[in-house]
Amino acid sequence: MREIRKINISQPSLGKDEWEALKEPLTTGWVTQGPKVAEFEKRFAEIHNVRHAVAATSCTTALHLALAALGIRSSEEVIVPAFTWVATANVVEYVGAKPVFCDIERDTYNIDVSQMEKHITSRTRAVIPVHLFGLCADMDPLSEICRTRNIHIVEDAACAAGASYKNKKAGTLGDIGCFSFHPRKIITTGEGGMCTTNNSGLSDRLFCLRNHGASLSEEERHKGASPYVLPDFNVLGFNYRMTDLQGAIGLVQLRKLSSFIDQRRHRAQWYREQLKDIAWLKTPTVTAGYEHTYQSFVCYMDEHKAPLTRNEFMELMHSRGISTRPGTHAVHMLGYYADKYGLKPEDYPVSRDCYLYTVALPLHNRMTEEDYQYVVRKIKEVSK
Numbered sequence: 558m559r560e561i562r563k564i565n566i567s568q569p570s571l572g573k574d575e576w577e578a579l580k581e582p583l584t585t586g587w588v589t590q591g592p593k594v595a596e597f598e599k600r601f602a603e604i605h606n607v608r609h610a611v612a613a614t615s616c617t618t619a620l621h622l623a624l625a626a627l628g629i630r631s632s633e634e635v636i637v638p639a640f641t642w643v644a645t646a647n648v649v650e651y652v653g654a655k656p657v658f659c660d661i662e663r664d665t666y667n668i669d670v671s672q673m674e675k676h677i678t679s680r681t682r683a684v685i686p687v688h689l690f691g692l693c694a695d696m697d698p699l700s701e702i703c704r705t706r707n708i709h710i711v712e713d714a715a716c717a718a719g720a721s722y723k724n725k726k727a728g729t730l731g732d733i734g735c736f737s738f739h740p741r742k743i744i745t746t747g748e749g750g751m752c753t754t755n756n757s758g759l760s761d762r763l764f765c766l767r768n769h770g771a772s773l774s775e776e777e778r779h780k781g782a783s784p785y786v787l788p789d790f791n792v793l794g795f796n797y798r799m800t801d802l803q804g805a806i807g808l809v810q811l812r813k814l815s816s817f818i819d820q821r822r823h824r825a826q827w828y829r830e831q832l833k834d835i836a837w838l839k840t841p842t843v844t845a846g847y848e849h850t851y852q853s854f855v856c857y858m859d860e861h862k863a864p865l866t867r868n869e870f871m872e873l874m875h876s877r878g879i880s881t882r883p884g885t886h887a888v889h890m891l892g893y894y895a896d897k898y899g900l901k902p903e904d905y906p907v908s909r910d911c912y913l914y915t916v917a918l919p920l921h922n923r924m925t926e927e928d929y930q931y932v933v934r935k936i937k938e939v940s941k
């Protein structure tokens with residue numbers, strides 16, 4: 558009988574510990590942002606060697622908070638890579654500013670810093686380098702360009718919890734870093750996000766903005782001696798508060814972060830060795846000084862050498878029970894951006910190619926040894 562397995566592209570690793578952790582907030586009744594979120598923030602900051610961490614409801618809202626805290630406004634421009642999840646550009650639209658796309662490097666899938674300068678104008682206020690799939694962008698030259706021109710840096714570290722660049726953690730490489738705890742990322746709280754910063758002024762603004770712009774937090778009010786004191790609202794804020802149910806789960810997930818990443822690195826290396834003779838499938842580049850998290854294991858398919866197209870390959874894998882995905886979008890080709898800014902696919906050719914020819918293979922912390930062997934066996938059958 559032909560063997561068929563069902564292998565998801567990604568699957569969160571949640572269990573008894575997370576289940577147990579929910580008991581306390583459920584029992585005390587403190588389910589909105591409170592002590593668990595505060596503890597989660599503190600631990601997250603410690604692990605990322607950063608002074609402040611501010612939780613939010615997602616990485617998208619964390620990014621929105623970051624741009625708001627930096628005071629980015631309409632008529633201003635923010636540079637974003639063209640190959641990324643759509644949210645990276647959407648948050649620029651949320652504050653009324655204009656996303657200006659920059660093409661990426663084919664090897665790393667990250668912003669091509671050598672092309673960044675041509676996109677800078679007198680209106681450029683910030684850049685959002687994305688640490689795509691868990692590999693940090695080349696932050697040294699990028700920071701140098703920004704420093705001399707007073708351009709803020711917001712790291713989209715959605716996939717990069719625990720990643721590092723030249724011994725510095727993701728989330729400490731710009732003014733503000735933003736992380737995601739969506740189930741497709743390394744650790745999860747269902748939905749969830751986090752801002753990190755070493756700047757206490759920015760941290761205060763992030764705290765205030767995520768809680769309606771209130772001058773006092775709920776906890777401060779709860780503990781306060783004067784029941785008549787209501788917070789003042791001097792800025793326009795949002796309700797981007799994480800719940801304590803999520804904070805409790807996040808604390809447990811955070812304890813597992815480094816072992817999750819170790820397992821992923823081990824599996825990525827194994828894939829790389831197993832697939833090295835398949836000339837049409839380029840596995841992710843390893844660069845010295847970068848600690849990749851392998852949130853996704855994204856390969857580039859050379860259709861000239863391959864016996865089938867990328868989409869045929871994906872369909873074939875699907876028929877064998879193996880889920881694969883294109884790496885991510887070329888955001889400039891999505892209807893909203895193409896229409897609004899009159900963008901053509903060839904404006905950012907590397908991003909377009911990566912959208913068309915990349916494929917993420919399943920790699921996550923719930924896959925078994927047999928699952929990995931099955932995936933490799935099925936890929937090798939294709940190339941015979």
Ligand SMILES: *Cc1c(COP(=O)(O)O)cnc(C)c1O
Binds near residue numbers: 642739
């Ligand atoms: C997942 C992701 C986001 C969005 O994160 P959410 O927590 O789902 O809002 C943003 N940017 C990148 C690069 C992502 O991969």
